[in-house]
Amino acid sequence: MKSNMVTLLTWSSENHDPEVIKNVLKDLKKAKHIVNKVYYLYQSFQKNKLEKIKQEYPCLEPICIELDKPTDHKKIYDEIRNNVLPIVVKEQNLFINISPGTPAMHAVWLILYAAGEFPSGTRLISSQWNPKTKETFCDDVDFPITTYLSKLRDYEKENPKEAFYKPENAKSEARKNALEKIRVYARVQGVPLLLLGERGIGKSSVVESHIAAIKEKRVVTVACGTLDSTLAESAMFGHKKGSFTGAISDKTGYLEEANGKILFLDEIQDLPKNVQRKLLRTLQDKDHRYRILGDTKEAKANIELVCASNLTEKELRQKLDPDFYDRISFYKVALPPLRECREDVFDDWKEVWKTVRLDSCPIEAPMDDLLKNFLTTSDLPGNFRSLQTIAYQFIAWQDKKTTNEILHNISFNNNPITDCFNIEDFAEFQNLSWQEATKHFQHKFAEYSCNKCETQGIAAQKLGCTTKTLQNALKEIKK
Numbered sequence: 001m002k003s004n005m006v007t008l009l010t011w012s013s014e015n016h017d018p019e020v021i022k023n024v025l026k027d028l029k030k031a032k033h034i035v036n037k038v039y040y041l042y043q044s045f046q047k048n049k050l051e052k053i054k055q056e057y058p059c060l061e062p063i064c065i066e067l068d069k070p071t072d073h074k075k076i077y078d079e080i081r082n083n084v085l086p087i088v089v090k091e092q093n094l095f096i097n098i099s100p101g102t103p104a105m106h107a108v109w110l111i112l113y114a115a116g117e118f119p120s121g122t123r124l125i126s127s128q129w130n131p132k133t134k135e136t137f138c139d140d141v142d143f144p145i146t147t148y149l150s151k152l153r154d155y156e157k158e159n160p161k162e163a164f165y166k167p168e169n170a171k172s173e174a175r176k177n178a179l180e181k182i183r184v185y186a187r188v189q190g191v192p193l194l195l196l197g198e199r200g201i202g203k204s205s206v207v208e209s210h211i212a213a214i215k216e217k218r219v220v221t222v223a224c225g226t227l228d229s230t231l232a233e234s235a236m237f238g239h240k241k242g243s244f245t246g247a248i249s250d251k252t253g254y255l256e257e258a259n260g261k262i263l264f265l266d267e268i269q270d271l272p273k274n275v276q277r278k279l280l281r282t283l284q285d286k287d288h289r290y291r292i293l294g295d296t297k298e299a300k301a302n303i304e305l306v307c308a309s310n311l312t313e314k315e316l317r318q319k320l321d322p323d324f325y326d327r328i329s330f331y332k333v334a335l336p337p338l339r340e341c342r343e344d345v346f347d348d349w350k351e352v353w354k355t356v357r358l359d360s361c362p363i364e365a366p367m368d369d370l371l372k373n374f375l376t377t378s379d380l381p382g383n384f385r386s387l388q389t390i391a392y393q394f395i396a397w398q399d400k401k402t403t404n405e406i407l408h409n410i411s412f413n414n415n416p417i418t419d420c421f422n423i424e425d426f427a428e429f430q431n432l433s434w435q436e437a438t439k440h441f442q443h444k445f446a447e448y449s450c451n452k453c454e455t456q457g458i459a460a461q462k463l464g465c466t467t468k469t470l471q472n473a474l475k476e477i478k479k
Contacts, residue, residue, distance in 0.1 A: 011101035171343035174336035197335035200385035243294025446473035
């Protein structure tokens with residue numbers, strides 16, 4: 001067996017080092033692994049002992065971790081995640097010896113490993129003392145637990161140029177609530193899920209990452225807006241040769257392609273009505289039976305349906321067949337726009353920068369007071385695409401223009417009242433008295449807010465009023 005260069009990560013052993021580290025290195029060498037680097041976690045009170053060990057093993061790279069309580073799981077977890085993971089994240093052959101340290105330290109290694117936080121291919125090992133042979137030995141720790149978070153970490157590694165929501169990083173209540181709904185709803189098998197949200201908010205990414213990870217299934221994506229209305233039925237259900245003019249061969253439909261997978265219908269409002277009604281019958285059937293065009297037999301589709309739209313709930317209801325809408329909207333999740341998640345926008349900016357930056361660009365995302373103010377006040381109408389626009393401008397003009405000059409040329413709508421005022425929008429109020437117009441406006445604003453937020457309670461909370469106030473405003477206006 002050829003030698004493999006590896007990196008070792010381990011806690012110091014207060015009572016048994018340098019023997020433990022010495023024996024682990026020796027056992028790894030027996031297994032044809034050459035350790036070229038040891039990340040050695042220690043506490044400041046162990047410094048004197050550390051100096052002696054480092055003299056004997058120059059490959060040691062000490063990392064000081066201060067812990068008031070070595071049994072505090074949360075503190076250990078935070079310290080490792082914040083101060084150790086950024087250091088080891090690019091190690092290609094990482095071995096972690098989980099034996100040294102307290103039981104809480106052991107548990108944290110397992111939790112982080114199960115969550116997929118370590119580099120791909122990381123191995124856990126356990127060093128143990130054999131009292132009979134008076135020798136130590138190293139065994140691989142078999143811990144094949146797959147979790148929602150580990151699936152997301154795998155997705156992140158496979159798609160390094162894509163920014164997506166990380167549930168553990170969400171700070172705003174709006175985003176936390178949306179991601180929690182997705183986590184809960186996606187676990188229910190066989191019930192469609194409807195995602196609503198503005199353009200650029202990342203609906204497709206949520207399906208490909210979060211929902212696919214939870215359901216542990218691949219995704220077949222259909223952009224309904226690209227379907228030819230005359231051929232949409234064939235595209236969805238497939239057809240047999242000769243079933244219509246131009247059907248020169250058999251064609252597999254999306255339902256068959258998505259069998260055993262997730263069928264993601266993006267821009268669902270663009271799906272032709274005849275396909276909606278035919279698909280409705282398939283969804284209502286417990287076996288999801290359907291008929292391929294030109295076939296005499298019925299086929300079955302074991303699919304998990306997810307639909308998405310950038311329309312509001314009210315607009316989507318008006319566009320879709322009523323029965324079809326009811327069938328796909330048992331579970332609805334509205335992804336909030338970035339302007340409603342200001343607490344998250346700086347992390348989002350860092351993620352976007354990481355995905356679009358060139359090798360010639362700084363690793364750290366640009367940030368100064370001007371950009372900070374822009375990110376916290378701009379409407380960011382394209383959401384993540386708006387952040388990408390900003391990033392690409394900084395890439396193009398780095399070292400050539402100031403932040404102020406770059407932002408000045410970005411035409412986001414930061415003042416919708418002055419920039420978008422249109423007198424025609426107020427034509428319906430012109431013949432009303434002040435009292436009538438105010439009542440009419442309150443009615444429309446309350447209606448809009450309740451449609452935007454999923455419940456009257458949420459709308460009232462966002463508007464800073466009571467639910468009763470909204471209900472009064474929603475009462476039918478007498479003509």
